[in-house]
Amino acid sequence: MRFQFPIIVIDEDFRSENSSGFGIRSLVTAIEAEGMEVLGVTSYGDLTSFVQQQSRASCYILSIDDDEFSEANQEETLTRLRAFVAELRFRNADIPIFLYGETRTSHHLPNDILREMHGFIHMFEDTPEFIARYVVREARAYLDNLAPPFFRALVHYASDGSYSWHCPGHSGGVAFLKSPVGHMFHQFFGENMLRADVCNAVDELGQLLDHTGPIAASERNAARISHADHLFFVTNGTSTSNKIVWNSTVAPGDIVVVDRNCHKSILHSIIMTGAIPIFLMPTRNNFGIIGPIPRSEFDWENIQQKIAQNPFITDKGAKPRVLTITQSTYDGVLYNVEEIKDALDGKIDTLHFDEAWLPHAAFHDFYGDYHAIGEGRVRCKESLVFSTQSTHKLLAGISQASQILVQDSESRQLDKDLFNEAYLMHTSTSPQYAIIASCDVAAAMMEPPGGTALVEESITEAMEFRRAMRKVDEEWGSDWWFKVWGPDHIAEEGMGEREDWMLRAGDNWHGFGDLAEGFNMLDPIKATIVTPGLDLDGNFDDWGIPAAILTKYLSEHGIIVEKCGLYSFFIMFTIGITKGRWNTLVTELQQFKDCYDSNSPLWRCMPEFLAKNKHYEGWGLRDLCNAIHNVYAQHDVARLTTEMYLSTMVPAMRPGEAWAKMAHREVERVDIEELEGRITAMLVTPYPPGIPLLIPGERFNRTIVNYLRFARTFNEQFPGFETDCHGLVKEMKDGKARYCVDCVKD
Incomplete structure (x- = not known):
């Protein structure tokens, strides 16, 4: 498979009818004869804008011929050249850069420019064909090293032309070509995507499920780039990454400490594992923006007090199994992770930071201590640290691309075999290889200096x-x-x-x-x-x-x-x-x-x-x-929603037990007017903001019921702007809408 990465020549004489122009065009002809595309331009133009195009190039050839280095122009040319090379290296440490001229040598250039070069071309001393082979060799070596391990193997496999007898049934896209609508699908997505959609039985691509072959090599490469001890690609989004982390460490009856402003996947994990949650309450302003959990909520004495007050915890001295914090919040508020680690290391078994919205922070010093795993992060003495990240949200992964990062403690390492049992529980045996490749490439893109x-x-x-x-x-x-x-x-x-x-x-x-x-x-x-x-x-x-x-x-x-x-x-x-x-x-x-x-x-x-x-x-x-x-x-709705989220949520049952009532259909559909004091069997999640308000096993209070009344009134008045509330069921009876929630039977 051929990729289009031209060699870029910058020479003010590129189109001139003089010896310099003839010389560079002869070189270009020889390079093209070697099978490489060449793009010739006559000036740097805006340096930053031009250098941003470096991602499409395989090599640069920069002119320093006599006219440009004349007595009058030399200082200006050096300044322009130095700025261009600095901008280029700020983004790309490896792309080959060649200088060329007619009489000038390295003697005429300062070392800060020379040390960034891959070679110095003297026109007319060697044949254009020889110089072309020299340049093309470096350009191709650069391109050969660009692709990370799994993406390289997938490209090779898709280009190999092998007949496949395994699933998926479209057989590299061939099935689509047998149908008119399939033909449209094939044209839209293209040959390469469909050829790369393969079964997990392809040995040369490795296995996602047991982390072998090129997939394992790519996970190790991503871990190195992210400065993690371990890293696992996940193809079902960070909702699944969160569930994997929880299932690897939490069992029925375990105490868990959870940010009340958590993603619903964490609440699903609480239900699935049968855990008993202790919630840390965030702040909130009247714009509806969810703020941070106050620092005092992380004090161990405060957490112990919450444990002591929970009616479902019998062993008040038991160590919580996991702390999960939303880092960052949906509106961008970050926590100082090092302070949290200092406060809770060893007191809680596992510290889990849901960094679905923060995978970029590890790649720039601007974020300092305000992310979980990366270069310079202090290692806990006892607690394992997990970070779950949505590669598709703020990096360059495609939808559902996610990853789990792990930092071992000083006294404990992740048992990868045991962890993988939880991984297998939630991972498809038919993963989408394009998602894996995007995890691989997204990590490689963040290699410094490019990622920075x-x-x-x-x-x-x-x-x-x-x-x-x-x-x-x-x-x-x-x-x-x-x-x-x-x-x-x-x-x-x-x-x-x-x-x-x-x-x-x-x-x-x-x-x-x-x-x-x-x-x-x-x-x-x-x-x-x-x-x-x-x-x-x-x-x-x-x-x-x-x-x-x-x-x-x-x-x-x-x-x-x-x-x-x-x-x-x-x-x-x-x-x-x-x-x-x-x-x-x-x-x-x-x-x-x-x-x-x-x-x-x-x-x-x-x-x-x-x-x-x-x-x-x-x-x-x-x-x-x-x-x-x-x-x-x-309806004073701003204060109403603020008070609703900050009101006391009374646990009446363990979340898993309340969910079991739903599974066994021991629930009844209760009208809004009769909800106060009832126990919900469902997650109740208003949109906006999409943050779970009640979880199974908690009781409706008057403030929440008042909000649901408002939502009912508003929806009737303003069709097209309906306030969506997951868990609130709309039923039509005798031509009238009735709003209800499934509650545990009294």
Whole structure:
């Protein structure tokens, strides 16, 4: 299989009719005769933009001929050359770089430039054919070493042309070619993806299930890059990674300490393992943004007190088996992991950090102690440390690509054979090899310096977006605009300092109260855009723009956001975000403002939404915003949702026992009006924000019931903006909607 990686020549005489031009074009002809593509340009142009194209090149040839090194131009040429090489090496330590000229030698160049070179070409001293073979050899050696182990083996297998008699049944895509619709599928996804979709019986690709062959080599390579002691690829997402970690260490009746702001996969793990949870409660502001768990919640005395108060724990002195913390929160709040390790090492058997949204942090010093496993992380004396990461969320994995990282303690190593029993319990015997390859490649992409550069660029782009939004705000003056949630002070250029992003007690911007010094920071690549209408104290303005309306508008205009709250929405600056993408968001927000200010009719500004919701025929955009805003204010919904999540959740049964009632159908469907005091058999999860509110075995309180009443009323008034609540069942009876939850029978 041939990959397209041209050799790039930069020479101002590339198209000139002089001896230098003839010489370089002769070399290009000889290189092309060796089967390599050549791209010739006459100047560096914008250095940063040009160097960002290095991912598509196999080699650079840079001219330092006599004209460019004339007495008048030499200093300028050296400065330009030095800057270009520095930018290139910032991203790529290995790509070959050659210098060439007619009379100049290494004697004329400073050592800081020379040491980055792979060779020095003197035109006319050797034949173009000889020089071409020399350059092509280096370019091909570079390309041969690019692919990590599993991806290299998969490419080789898919290119081999072997007939396969194993599953999957499409046999390398051939089955699709026998059907018209299959032909469409084949054309859309392409030959390579289908040839690479193979069975786990292919010996030369190794085994994901027992971690052998090229797959094992790639897991070891990813562990080296991530500075982990062990690393395992997972093809079913971090939901599955979390369950693997739990099943490897938790048994029925074990005590577990869990962030109440956890992903539902952790709650599923509690149910499946039969564990008894002790919850650490996070803070929350009235924007609906979930904040950090206070530092005091991690004090061992506080955890012991929670254990003592739990009615289902008989052995109050038993050591908890696992601590699971959401790192980072969905809105980007991070914990100082070293402080947590210091506080709980040896007191809890396993420290598990759900870093689904933080796999990038290990590859840049900006994040310091605010991630679990990486270079410089202190090893616990007794506790094992796990990090589960969604490679597909913030690195370059494809959907469902995930990985489990492990750091051994000083006194204990992971028993990989026992761990693999839990791994086998949750891993398909027919894994998708494209997902494995993307785990492999995503890890290889983060090898320094390339990975460091990618993370730095994402932080820088996020900072540029924040500065652009503030600039627009300043230019609007007293008129309204959107805010980006974050510290009051940000750097005027570049990334700024880690200290700029710390959450401090007394700061008004975050709304989380009295936080411990140095314990939390905000990840700048997570941006929450706040719309007008609500302040941090939960007070509603006379007018406002509910975020649900704005995000539907943006969706119709080609912008899909990650998460939406009452008066905020969330976007992420991953390593794939571009200037064009975030600048387009800024301009679309401007367009929305114009439509709102003019009360543009919905048929003009949101025609797709109106076509599905004729209820709003004749409404303007501002009319719609005012109607929903007034209902929010009438029900004081910001304070209601804040109080709901911070209210006391009373455990009446073990989660696993309550789930067993559901499995045995010993449940009944209870109307909202009769829910208070009843025990839920289901997870109850409102969207937004998508955080589980109640878990099986807990009782409904009055605050939660009031919220469900509001959701029922709101859904009836505003079709198209329904508040989705997983676990809340809508039934139609005599033409009327009835909202219920499955509860344990009394």
